[in-house]
Amino acid sequence: MEPIVSLKPLLALLAALVGAILVMLSGRNPNIRESWSLVAAVVMFTIIASMVPLILAGQTLIYPIFQILPGVSVTLRVDAFSLIFALAASFLWILAVFYSAGYMRGLHEHAQTRFNACFALALFGAMGVAFADNLFTLYLFYEIVSIGTYPLVAHHQDQEGYEGGKKYIVYLTTTAKGLILPAMILIYVLTGTLDFADNISTGILPEGASSVLVTVLYIFCILGFAKNGVMPFHGWLPGAMVAPTPVSALLHAVAVVKVGVFCTTRVMLYVFGVDIMDDLSLGIMTAYFVSFTILVASIIALSKDNLKARLAYSTVSQLSYIILGVALLTPAAVEGGLIHITNHAFAKITLFFCAGAIYVAAHKKNISEMGGLGRVMPFTFGAFAVASLSMIGAPPVAGFVTKWYLLIGSLDAGQIGIILVLLASTMLNVGYFAPITYKAFFGKPPAGETLPAGIKEAPLSMVIPILIAATISVIIGIYPDFMLQFVKMVTAVLP
Secondary structure: OOOEEOOHHHHHHHHHHHHHHHHHHOOOOHHHHHHHHHHHHHHHHHHHHHOHHHHHOOOOEEEEEEEEEOOEEEEEEEOHHHHHHHHHHHHHHHHHHHHHHHHHHHOOOOOHHHHHHHHHHHHHHHHHHHOEOEHHHHHHHHHHHHHHHHHHHOOOOOHHHHHHHHHHHHHHHHHHHHHHHHHHHHHHHHHOOOEOOOOOOOOOOOOOOOHHHHHHHHHHHHHHOHHHOOOOOOOHHHHHHHOOHHHHHHHHHHOHHHHHHHHHHHHHHHHHHHHHHHHOOHHHHHHHHHHHHHHHHHHHHHOOOEHHHHHHHHHHHHHHHHHHHHHHOOHHHHHHHHHHHHHHHHHHHHHHHHHHHHHHHHOOOEHHHOOOHHHHOHHHHHHHHHHHHHHHOOOOOHHHHHHHHHHHHHHHOOOHHHHHHHHHHHHHHHHHHHHHHHHHHHOOOOOOOOOOOOOOOOOHHHHHHHHHHHHHHHHHHHOOHHHHHHHHHHHOOOO
8 A cells, every 4th residue: 555645744743842942032021831742742643643544554654754775765754553652652641731730830940941841851752763764864864862862861951961861871872873873874885775664574584684683783883872771781771860850750661661662673574674674684693681770779779778779670671571472473463562662651650750759749759758649649659560460460450461461472482481581571570560569558658757747649640640651551451452463564464
């Protein structure tokens, strides 16, 4: 089916970019500034949602912007793979706008105009990645996300903020320029194009390409997109926790890390393709490589008392589920990996939103200080419990769907070792999430302390987005079919 030339993908990007500009221009009036953020988020989501019927009908939308060389252009494309990421990210931006307003105003944070503008810029970059038609466009928007989110990580402008920001920008830009850029040039030399394949079987590399060269290019791509959090290039992610909690939610659930795994899996499937990965055993090699990240990051999470630090290492671990599923190359495993882009987004944004609400309401950052807090903040900790169940993979929450498909896919691939990794990971998830909820509802404050009088739930502008995100985690756990439609369109070509 011939692609349809459509302006919609460009309009979705412009919604965020224009939103960022309008936020900057209206900085003196906080209500108008936040209104522009909300309008931009709603317009972007509406445009993206309007593309759903066409994509479900099997169409692909494209919009060429300009060409640099033959086979190298800045072109937008919307397919089923794009919408897995774009729908979740654009919807969660709407929730994040309300939540951020409550958080930033509740703590009287400085530079709120810059914060909101950079937030919009991050979504502009993320949607550009989602809608990239080729490796060059993908790389361009990947770098926009890195640069646009630096001011968010360094927001507090203290030594800790600058150190976290420095680590963030150094890790992400050096890996991209040192690994992705040379890989991209070599791929262009090999193929004469950087356009993604039309399906996940074939890839774009020629049949006679050197297996050693292909393997090296593949490794460069896996490690170069360091936003995916794969060890050993994961250190930026816990370091970025110095940012305000809405930024952490953006980094860990919506834009940055999802950009990393989206780029990684897009290149695995649409540049290299399932056939080449299978022939050279690159898939199984990758599956066991990221299994190390899944287990080690979970073990580190167990040792963290700071709630955001524990959630950060949980993210490092959970992101690798997405790459693991795709790397197994069986239809069920690929579906489990890709659906986790959405499932993880809703659960993890809930967890970070809860962490921020706890800090605003009770000024507590450490899990050891949260004994009894659940009894005075039942909505926040109830939502935290629901999102924790999703991370663990318990029914009926969304994470169960992920693990179900990953386990079936591992069985189909005959990989008993991966099944053991998934089971061990689930036990570790229970180990670092369950005690938080138990302590909050059934624990007591630390020895010699009492709960300060007057602690209650955070402002409604924070609690309502938390409850919406947690509820959707349950809904997409019970009714996963809507998002699975897009995932199954991606895997339809697999035997």
